[in-house]
Amino acid sequence: MDLFLDTASVQEVRQGAETGLISGVTTNPSLALKAGGDYNDVLKEICSIVKGPVSAETVSLDADGMVKEGVAFSKIAKNIVVKVPMTVEGMKACQRLTRKDIKVNVTLCFSPNQALLAAKSGAFIVSPFVGRLDDIGEVGMNLIKDIRLIYNNYKFTTQILVASIRNPIHVLEAAKIGADIATMPYSVFEQLFKHSLTDVGIKRFLEDWEKVLKRK
DSSP states (O other): OEEEEEOOOHHHHHHHHHTTOEEEEEOOHHHHHHHTSOHHHHHHHHHHHOOSOEEEEOOOSSHHHHHHHHHHHHTTOTTEEEEEESSHHHHHHHHHHHHTTOOEEEEEEOSHHHHHHHHHTTOSEEEEBHHHHHHTTSOHHHHHHHHHHHHHHHTOOOEEEEBSOOSHHHHHHHHHHTOSEEEEOHHHHHHTTOOHHHHHHHHHHHHHHHHHHHHO
């Protein structure tokens, strides 16, 4: 399973890339606003750091607008993937962009039927939001299980990107189910490295090493 960062912070992308473990980035204008940069400039810089897919989100509500934005985004870098929403207009745009050989990430997916429509529209990636489903009392990971089953049944090549990840457990469950990608904030990515027993082990090793040095 590939690991993506969900951020518009160039610094976080650089730090993630330095680990050699980050395969792509998902971002949107809201994240760029928080990071304090021009969206197109941020996308260009991120694409120069990460060679894998970098999702750029459209803001238009109609297919014509989404396609126009998507074509413009695709000129920023070869690894740009255009994000469109799971709506009727979004699926129209997805099909039109796909015919132009522009890869599409269908975002704001909350049901298996929506994921089915995304795959049939030629989406490169579908983004089900597990955390937001958890927030309203549903089990977000059940959606990932259903999508994985449907895509396996019909051999759809659309990749399942687990979005709205809130904690390392979401990452673990996504991997166990067989999702293709998990995208997460940098803070969650950092948590994947940590375990209390690892810290205890390092501390004990250093203490023992100090004792060895004192014997010399």
